[in-house]
Amino acid sequence: MTEDMGQHAGAPRELGVAVLGLGNVGTEVVRIITENAIDLRERIGAPLVIRGIAVRDLGRDRGVARELLTDDPASLIRRDDVDIVIEVVGGIEPPRELIRTALELGKSVVTANKALLAEYTGELAAAAAAANVDLYFEAAVAGAIPVVRPLMQSLAGDQVERVAGIVNGTTNYILSAMAETGADYETALAEAGRLGYAEADPTADVEGYDAAAKAAILASIAFHSRVTAADVYREGISSVTAADLASAAKFDCTVKLLSICERITEADGTERISARVYPALIPLAHPLATVSGAYNAVVVEAHDAGRLMFYGQGAGGAPTASAVMGDVVMAARNKVHSGRGPLESTYASLAIAPIAQVPTRYYVAMHVLDRPGVLEGVAGEFAKHHVSIAAVRQEGDGGRTQLIVITHRAPDGALAETVAALKNMEAVTAVTSVLRMEGTDE
Amino acid sequence: MTEDMGQHAGAPRELGVAVLGLGNVGTEVVRIITENAIDLRERIGAPLVIRGIAVRDLGRDRGVARELLTDDPASLIRRDDVDIVIEVVGGIEPPRELIRTALELGKSVVTANKALLAEYTGELAAAAAAANVDLYFEAAVAGAIPVVRPLMQSLAGDQVERVAGIVNGTTNYILSAMAETGADYETALAEAGRLGYAEADPTADVEGYDAAAKAAILASIAFHSRVTAADVYREGISSVTAADLASAAKFDCTVKLLSICERITEADGTERISARVYPALIPLAHPLATVSGAYNAVVVEAHDAGRLMFYGQGAGGAPTASAVMGDVVMAARNKVHSGRGPLESTYASLAIAPIAQVPTRYYVAMHVLDRPGVLEGVAGEFAKHHVSIAAVRQEGDGGRTQLIVITHRAPDGALAETVAALKNMEAVTAVTSVLRMEGTDE
Structure with a gap:
C-alpha cells in the first residue's frame, strides 16, 4: 500500500460527497459509492461518504435512504462536510449556478453535463482554478469511454490534428437500423423511442445538438482553445433517407453522424479549428463504420501518436456512472494529497474556420x-x-x-x-x- | 489561460529534464521537447529544458548538440537543476539503480521500461511515494495507446473484470502475415526481421516475454495487486504453424498472441488473478481479430463501464515518445503545482490463480x-x-x-x-x- 505513504498530514479523515440528481446516472453513482465503499476507501486513502442527494421531488420512493434526500441542492453544496459535488442533473440552470458556487466554496466538482460545459467551461474552470480545486467531466463525452483524460493528459505532449467520433448513441442507433433494415428515418426513430434509445423529444439528439456540444468540448481540449457549441457547424440526421443509405452502400459506404474537430492549416500558415457535426458517408472499411447501435467511438489523430481509437458504451446509467466515479476517485485523491488535476488550457486561442x-x-x-x-x-x-x-x-x-x-x-x-x-x-x-x-x- | 492562475508561488521558473538513452524513442523525445518548446511551456506553466542526454558512446554523431551528451548518467540525474528524469534505455540495470536514485533525490521519473516495471514497480513506487514525486510509465504498455492512465484513473471507480490485448507488434505482424499469406512461422519471422518489425534476437518478442511483462503491469493496475512477470503464465508463438492458421480460418477464427488479465472468482467466492500470455484462436468477429500488423489493441471489461477498446500504434519511436511526453507534461505540471499523480495501488493483494x-x-x-x-x-x-x-x-x-x-x-x-x-x-x-x-x- 505504497499509496498511503504519501498522504498529507492534514488530509481529511473522510470525504463528503453531494450528489445532485438521481436519474439513471445518479442512481448508479449512489449504488457504486455504496457497494464499492471498501475499494473506494482504499483507492482514495479515505472513506467516501454521501452527505446528501438532491432530487426535484421528495415524494417519490427511490430505493435510497430517505434521510439522504433533499430538494434543496443550494444548501447541500454549501455544507462544510461536503468536499466533492457530483452533478448529474443536466441542463444549464440550476447546474451552472450550483457548480460555480460549489467551486468557489472550495469543493471539487464532477459533472456529466455536456450542454453546460459546451457553453461555460471558461467561467467554471476559472472558478476551479481560483479555488485550486478540480473540475472533472470525463462522463460528458462518450459515456464510459475514457476520452477527455487521454486527450488532456496522455496526449499533452503531442499535437492533435483531428478528432472524429460517433458520440451520440441515439442517432447511431437510428442510422445503424436504417442501414441494416432499409427502414426510413421515421420508422427507425420510432423503434429507437420504443427501445429507450430515443427520448420523447429527440430534437437534441437527432438534430445534432448533443453531438455538437461534445464536439465543442473535444475541440477545446484537443486544440487548447475555447470552443463553444455555437462555434460548431451542425446538421442533424432527420433529412437522411433510406435511399441515401442504399446509395451509400453502392459506394461501399455507410452513413454516420460524425463529430469532427480538425486543425486546419491555411496557405499562409495560419492555424484554425474546424468543429462540425453532420451525417456523412464513410467507407465501410473505416474503423468508425463498424460502430453500430448505441456504441460510441472516437478516433484521434496526433502528430506523433498517429491514429488512436477509443471504443465503448457512450451512454446508459452504469457506463456513465463509471466515468463519473473515475473522476470522483481522482478528485477525492487530490483532496487527500492536496493536488489538483489539469483544468482547461486555452493558450493556443485558435480561431474557428468558417464552414x-x-x-x-x-x-x-x-x-x-x-x-x-x-x-x-x-x-x-x-x-x-x-x-x-x-x-x-x-x-x-x-x-x-x-x-x-x-x-x-x-x-x-x-x-x-x-x-x-x-x-x-x-x-x-x-x-x-x-x-x-x-x-x-x- | 485559466491554468496559470493556479501556479504555486514557489513554482520552478523552468523544469530541467535528463534524458537517459538516445535510441529510437529518446531521439523522438528530444525532438519533441525541442520542436514543441512553446506549446510545452504553455501546457506546463514553465519551460522544459534538457539538461543532458546520457548515451553509451559519446563518439557517435547523433544530430543533437554535443554539449548535452554525457556518458555519465549517474551524475546527470544528480544535478540540482534536473527535475524530471526520462528513462528510455531499457533493461534492468543500470535503469533500476538510476531510477531509484533519481526518485530518492526528489526527481519525478518517466519510463517506458516494461521489463523493469514488471519486476520492480513495488520498490520504485515506494521510493516515489516517500519522496512525493511521480513515477509514470504510460509508454511501457502498448506504445502510444493510452491504457495505463485510463486503467489507473478513468476506471478508478469501477471494478475491472478482464483486460485482454494484443500488446506485442512483432508477434502480431508475424501472425497477421501467416494468416494473410499462408506463410509458415520461419518465413514470416524472417520477413518481419527484414522490415524492422523483429529484432536480430527476437526471443523476447516471439517467446512472449515482452507480452508477459506488459500483462504483469496491466494486471497490477487493473486488480490493485502486485503482479510480476514471473506470475504470468507464458507461451510464445514459435510453435504456431501455417496449418493452425488454416484450421483456425475454417472455424472462422484467426490466431493472435494475447495478454490476458482476468479476475477469477472461485466457487467459495475467493477472487484470484489469472495473468497469461499465449497464442489463441479468436473469432474473426472479435474486435481484436482485425488488429493487424504492428498495431496494438487492448480490450477492457469492467463491471459498470462494460467493454472498452483502445487501439493504436504499439511501438515505434514517435508513438512511444508521444506517450512518454504526455507523462512528462503531467509530471512537470505536478512539479509546478506541487501535486502528484497516483502511484501503484496494491491494497487488494489478490493471489495468482495457477494456470x-x-x-x-x-x-x-x-x-x-x-x-x-x-x-x-x-x-x-x-x-x-x-x-x-x-x-x-x-x-x-x-x-x-x-x-x-x-x-x-x-x-x-x-x-x-x-x-x-x-x-x-x-x-x-x-x-x-x-x-x-x-x-x-x-
Missing part, C-alpha cells in the same frame, strides 16, 4: 431529365466551381433518372455554391440529397 | 488412424476428464486423417490432462497442435 473554407467531399443525389448532354451540363457546373468529381453513378429510379456525384475534396463553400447552381439547372428536376463524405484521403 | 485452475477452451489438432471408433475413443478421453466438446472436424490430410477438436470452457489442467491422455492413445498417431481459444462466451 465555407473547410475542405470536405460531397455526395450529391439528384433527379435529372433523361436526355443527352445532361451529365455534361452537370459536370460543367462542378468544373465551373473548381470542384473535381471523383465518381458518378447514373441509374433509372422509377421512370426518373437519378444521378449521384461524389466529389473530391474542395472548400465546403464551393460545394454549396455548386449545389445551388445545380438546383437552377433546367435538366436537374430535384437535388434529393446532399451529404458530406469523410474518412478518405482524396 | 491449471483457469477456465479456458482448447483447440486440439491430431493425426489419427483411419478406422472406425477413433472419434468415439477420442471423445471418450475428453468426457473422462469432464471436458465438453464444442466442435469436431475430421478430414483427410495427405493420406493421414486429421481430427480437430474445439472444447467448451474447462479448467486448463483438465484440458492439459486430456491432451496427455490423447497422446497415449494408440489410435492417435500425433497431437500436432494445442492452442487455446478466447473471445467466446461458451
